Each structure stands twice: as structure tokens, then as C-alpha cells.
Amino acid sequence: MDKKTEALNKYFGFSSLRAYQEPIVDKLLEGTDTLAVLPTGSGKSICFQLPALMKNGLTLIVSPLLSLMDNQLQELRAKHIKAAAAYNSFMSPEEKSRVLRRLSSLKLLYISPEALSLPFIVERLKEVNVVMMVVDEAHCISQWGHEFRTDYLKIGPVREAVGNPCMAAFTATATPEVQLDIKKQLRMEEPAEYIHSVDRVNIALFVQRCTSEREKKKELVRIIQNAPGPGLVYVTSRKKCEELKKLLQEESAHQVEAYHGGLDNEARLMIQQQFLHGDLDVVVCTNSFGMGLNKADVEFVLHYHFPKDAESYIQEIGRAGRDGRQAWATVLYLEEDIIIPQMLMESELPPVDELDAAWETAASSRQEETTADLINKLGWTETAARFLAFYLEKHPRKRKSELLEDLEEKVQQRRFEKEKKLKVMVQWLENSNTCRRRLLLQVFGEALMKRPDPCCDICGSTIPVRKQPGNEKEKVTAPWEMRLQELFFGKEREHE
Known part of the structure; x- marks a missing residue:
């Protein structure tokens, strides 16, 4: 050896x-x-x-x-x-x-x-x-x-x-x-x-167009009721996480929880461990959930809100089917939802009309406090503040006018690239005649060599319906503090 x-x-x-x-x-x-x-x-x-x-x-x-x-x-x-x-x-x-x-x-x-x-x-x-x-x-x-x-x-x-x-x-x-x-x-x-190819041949791809938020919620409930799980439902806001968690808890027999940045560290860790150990069937979450989570048997990933680009989509659906078994991914597509990734993209970049005020704020801050001051005084997101702080640190001797002109150009360039990626994502969602897998692979410079079966909704595949037996036995969930202790330290055996 x-x-x-x-x-x-x-x-x-x-x-x-x-x-x-x-x-x-x-x-x-x-x-x-x-x-x-x-x-x-x-x-x-x-x-x-x-x-x-x-x-x-x-x-x-x-x-x-x-x-x-x-x-x-x-x-x-x-x-x-x-x-x-x-x-x-x-x-x-x-x-x-x-x-x-x-x-x-x-x-x-x-x-x-x-x-x-x-x-x-x-x-x-x-x-x-x-x-x-x-x-x-x-x-x-x-x-x-x-x-x-x-x-x-x-x-x-x-x-x-x-x-x-x-x-x-x-x-x-x-x-x-x-x-x-x-x-x-x-x-x-x-x-x-x-x-290596980004293609996950064991994940079937679906897009279901909806005409209203009400219809989208109805379809979410129908799909989750008929999906045995475990699975993930991706949304973009904390509020929607909690709203859909409550809806699915009321309308399905699944054990459902919400995961987002508004929860404290212990609660987030608890939900991760519950999902890993099979105590939860469905997690309604923002996109940070699932990254690095080593759970092989996730059966589906459902996007209630669609991602802002194909790279994010590929990464998020890749959390299904890691055991090699058949899995599926679907997007509930409502045309008006495009405002969500558009707003997110704008929040990630420094507002061009505030660059002058931002420069003044940064000039009166200590270097290590620049990001915090931009967030607290101007209300910028952390992503936008870090973007500006980095370029100020990188070019400490540039004149104000030259620096602001350069920054504006970089912001506009980033905005253009983000909009281009979003457009590609929307075109993929609205496509109605070309294999979804083929189009997705083209974004990454790949060609579809062999079409799997099932492949996608365009190729005639449908979301699998495997309705579970009646909920004869309710799952009992222990208080989270007790369950967390059991997961990490084991459950003490009763004396014989």
C-alpha cells in the first residue's frame, strides 16, 4: 500500500x-x-x-x-x-x-x-x-x-x-x-x-409558469404534498421564508422549517442538524442554506423565486441527488418576480449618485471603519460598502475626481454584466421549445452529448408524483435545546 x-x-x-x-x-x-x-x-x-x-x-x-x-x-x-x-x-x-x-x-x-x-x-x-x-x-x-x-x-x-x-x-x-x-x-x-461538466444527469429540470402569486402558492402546496422529500424550497427574503413555512406546515404532512439570516446561530445550527438527521422533510430557505451541507439524499430543489444567474441556479440545484439517485429541480416562474433579482443587483452595487457623499464619509473615517460607516450612515448593503472600501484602499493617492470617475465606470460595468446574466436566466425560464439542459450547458461553453431520461419539461418529462401514505403517525419533535444536545453529545441510555 x-x-x-x-x-x-x-x-x-x-x-x-x-x-x-x-x-x-x-x-x-x-x-x-x-x-x-x-x-x-x-x-x-x-x-x-x-x-x-x-x-x-x-x-x-x-x-x-x-x-x-x-x-x-x-x-x-x-x-x-x-x-x-x-x-x-x-x-x-x-x-x-x-x-x-x-x-x-x-x-x-x-x-x-x-x-x-x-x-x-x-x-x-x-x-x-x-x-x-x-x-x-x-x-x-x-x-x-x-x-x-x-x-x-x-x-x-x-x-x-x-x-x-x-x-x-x-x-x-x-x-x-x-x-x-x-x-x-x-x-x-x-x-x-x-x-468537469456542470451537468447533473440525475437531476430532471422543470419550469412551471404561474400567472399570479396565489397560483404560485397553490402549486407549491400541491407539489410539496406529493413529494416525499427531503427537499429544499429557495426564496429570497426572510419574510417569505416564514410565510411559506407556515403555509406548508398547515397544508402538508411534512415536517417543515425556515432557515434565514434572521435566526440566531443556535437556531440555524439546529435546523441544519435536524435536516441532516432526517428530522425535517423540507427546509424553506435563502440561498446560503445547503452550501457545504453534506446530505446525500436530497430529492428535490424547488425555487419559489428564481436565481439571478445560471451559475447560482446550477450551484443550488446541485444540492439534490448527491447520492446518484434520481432527483428533480423546478422553478415556479412568475414574470413579475424579475423585480426581486433586479433589486438585489442594485443593492449589491454602490449607488452612482451617492459616490460623492460616500467619498466624504470614507475620508472622515478610519480605514478599518469605512465599511461600517457606509452601512450605518448611508444605509448601503455590506456588499456595496465593501466594494467601495476596497477601491479606496487600493488607490489611496488618487485624486477625488479621478477616483469617482473610475468607480462610476466600474459600477456601470458590473451592472451591465449582472443584467446580462439575469437576461440569460430569464430567457432560459421563458424558453418553450429547446431542451432546458442543452441551453443551460451552453452558458458554460458545453454541448449536450447525451440526453438523460427523465430530462426536462420541454423534453416531455413531468415532476414525479409519489404521494405518501396517510400520516398515521405524527412525528414528535423534541424541544430544540434538548435535540441539539442529543445530536452533539448523544442520548443517555436509560439504566436497565
């Missing part, structure tokens, strides 16, 4: 890697920069976790979501891998200090791009042997990516500061344009590239 297979068996209990995982692992063990575009649920984590555990030094995993960090860390701990930790805003100052003291003994450190760019973190990392950097959800680094975050643009300079370790970038969705931008921003020179 070679060292790689021995380590794979020791840490993860597997006797071999999947065919597409092995070359990625080999390249990272060699220290070769690597770009991997792998479908959601394909086991990309092990591609960097195994080399990290085998290398002599620290691997940084830059991750965009705290829930994603937490999920991967919990899975490693469940495998008794102790040389892994996270550094994020959920932690207390004491916990953060403890992690920084342990750096030299760690193999994996999960960290957000915002934390990684902090000067004192970079200085501390210079003191240890950083052998590899991994950027998870790497589309976030691209100005053309569907979740662009400016702090990702600082990863390249951090890499240089800590000694230019091997760089790996992983994502499930990246158009050819985004792939080029990822390589440029991460300063990857001639990386090994493993680009």
Missing part, C-alpha cells in the same frame, strides 16, 4: 479515490498550482484535505461561509482528525487567540477572506510553514463571478507575503471567462486544470 492510499484509509476510511479525484490529489502533493471545477456534491473536499494532512506544514482553506467552514470542520472531527481549526467572527477573542497559538501544530486552518486579509493574521502566518492555500468557492474571486467579494482579491498578495505556497482553487460553477479571471487574480502560473 503506497503512502497516499495508506493516508486515505487512515484518515477517511476509503481504500481508493474516485477516478477524477486522484490526479488532483497527485498534483497538489507535487506542489503544482491547480484549478478544479467539479460538480456540487462530487467530493471536492477530500481533494485538498488529503494532501493537506500528508504535507509537512499548514494548509489555509479560504472559505466564504461560516456554515460551510463549520460543516467541514465537524466532519473532520467526526473522523478524529484533530489538527484542523477555524478562525472566524463567531469565535470569542479567547478562542481566536488559542487557534493562533496552535498554528504551528495545525494541518488545516479554515478562514474567511476577510480575516485572512487582516495585517496581524498575515504577520502571524509568516511565522509558520504555510505549504498550501486552497480557495473554496473560487468563483467569488472573479469580478464576473456570481458572488463577487472584494476581500477575495487580496488573496494573491497574501500568498506572496507567506512565501508563495502551492495554490488550489475549487468551484462547482465557473464559465470559461470566470476560470481565466480566477487564475489571474490568484496569480497562478500554468496551473493544472481539471474542468
Whole structure:
């Protein structure tokens, strides 16, 4: 047994890697920069976790979501891998200090791009042997990516500061344009590239047009009543999450909960664990739910509100059918819903007519407080505020007039790209004569080689109806505090 297979068996209990995982692992063990575009649920984590555990030094995993960090860390701990930790805003100052003291003994450190760019973190990392950097959800680094975050643009300079370790970038969705931008921003020179199809052949695709909100709710109830689950219903607002949760609790026999940013951390964690362990059938959620959630048997993903671009759609439906069994995804399409992604896009960009006032606000703020001041004083979203703060930090000596002109141009360019992506998404939804799978693959520069059966509504497929037996036995849900304790620490056995 070679060292790689021995380590794979020791840490993860597997006797071999999947065919597409092995070359990625080999390249990272060699220290070769690597770009991997792998479908959601394909086991990309092990591609960097195994080399990290085998290398002599620290691997940084830059991750965009705290829930994603937490999920991967919990899975490693469940495998008794102790040389892994996270550094994020959920932690207390004491916990953060403890992690920084342990750096030299760690193999994996999960960290957000915002934390990684902090000067004192970079200085501390210079003191240890950083052998590899991994950027998870790497589309976030691209100005053309569907979740662009400016702090990702600082990863390249951090890499240089800590000694230019091997760089790996992983994502499930990246158009050819985004792939080029990822390589440029991460300063990857001639990386090994493993680009796999985004097509999930076991997920049938459906779009159902509705003429009113009332009809859409009626169709939602009908579909969920006849779907055994487990499944996800995606919406764009906290209010709609709660509204549809209540509707489905009243109109179906399913165990349904809502997940959104308005819940506290403990409640969100509880819902994740309930869903993972089969205590919930349906989660009505915003798009952050499901990222990194390792649940193989999700049967359906239903979009009550459609995503703003094809990349988001591919990523979200990819949370179904990870076990390889037949699954399905549907969008309840109401034409007037287009106002929702339009408003979201506008909120993500600095308002052009407020750039002058924003410059004045930033000029009177300390650099580290610029983002907070733009949010609090001008009412901007965090995304828009970070966008402006980044460019002010990047060009500290530019004259005001020149800087504002440059910013306005960049905002307009970003708006144009976002509108173009939304238009493509709407055209896909309104298409009535071409295979949906074929059109979706074209967005990513792919051709449909073989049409699966079932494929999509255009090809004659229908949403499977498998009505469950009557609800003879009601599920009993324990108080969430008790259930949370059971999930993490186990249920104490009664004395015999």
C-alpha cells in the first residue's frame, strides 16, 4: 500500500479515490498550482484535505461561509482528525487567540477572506510553514463571478507575503471567462486544470409558469404534498421564508422549517442538524442554506423565486441527488418576480449618485471603519460598502475626481454584466421549445452529448408524483435545546 492510499484509509476510511479525484490529489502533493471545477456534491473536499494532512506544514482553506467552514470542520472531527481549526467572527477573542497559538501544530486552518486579509493574521502566518492555500468557492474571486467579494482579491498578495505556497482553487460553477479571471487574480502560473461538466444527469429540470402569486402558492402546496422529500424550497427574503413555512406546515404532512439570516446561530445550527438527521422533510430557505451541507439524499430543489444567474441556479440545484439517485429541480416562474433579482443587483452595487457623499464619509473615517460607516450612515448593503472600501484602499493617492470617475465606470460595468446574466436566466425560464439542459450547458461553453431520461419539461418529462401514505403517525419533535444536545453529545441510555 503506497503512502497516499495508506493516508486515505487512515484518515477517511476509503481504500481508493474516485477516478477524477486522484490526479488532483497527485498534483497538489507535487506542489503544482491547480484549478478544479467539479460538480456540487462530487467530493471536492477530500481533494485538498488529503494532501493537506500528508504535507509537512499548514494548509489555509479560504472559505466564504461560516456554515460551510463549520460543516467541514465537524466532519473532520467526526473522523478524529484533530489538527484542523477555524478562525472566524463567531469565535470569542479567547478562542481566536488559542487557534493562533496552535498554528504551528495545525494541518488545516479554515478562514474567511476577510480575516485572512487582516495585517496581524498575515504577520502571524509568516511565522509558520504555510505549504498550501486552497480557495473554496473560487468563483467569488472573479469580478464576473456570481458572488463577487472584494476581500477575495487580496488573496494573491497574501500568498506572496507567506512565501508563495502551492495554490488550489475549487468551484462547482465557473464559465470559461470566470476560470481565466480566477487564475489571474490568484496569480497562478500554468496551473493544472481539471474542468468537469456542470451537468447533473440525475437531476430532471422543470419550469412551471404561474400567472399570479396565489397560483404560485397553490402549486407549491400541491407539489410539496406529493413529494416525499427531503427537499429544499429557495426564496429570497426572510419574510417569505416564514410565510411559506407556515403555509406548508398547515397544508402538508411534512415536517417543515425556515432557515434565514434572521435566526440566531443556535437556531440555524439546529435546523441544519435536524435536516441532516432526517428530522425535517423540507427546509424553506435563502440561498446560503445547503452550501457545504453534506446530505446525500436530497430529492428535490424547488425555487419559489428564481436565481439571478445560471451559475447560482446550477450551484443550488446541485444540492439534490448527491447520492446518484434520481432527483428533480423546478422553478415556479412568475414574470413579475424579475423585480426581486433586479433589486438585489442594485443593492449589491454602490449607488452612482451617492459616490460623492460616500467619498466624504470614507475620508472622515478610519480605514478599518469605512465599511461600517457606509452601512450605518448611508444605509448601503455590506456588499456595496465593501466594494467601495476596497477601491479606496487600493488607490489611496488618487485624486477625488479621478477616483469617482473610475468607480462610476466600474459600477456601470458590473451592472451591465449582472443584467446580462439575469437576461440569460430569464430567457432560459421563458424558453418553450429547446431542451432546458442543452441551453443551460451552453452558458458554460458545453454541448449536450447525451440526453438523460427523465430530462426536462420541454423534453416531455413531468415532476414525479409519489404521494405518501396517510400520516398515521405524527412525528414528535423534541424541544430544540434538548435535540441539539442529543445530536452533539448523544442520548443517555436509560439504566436497565
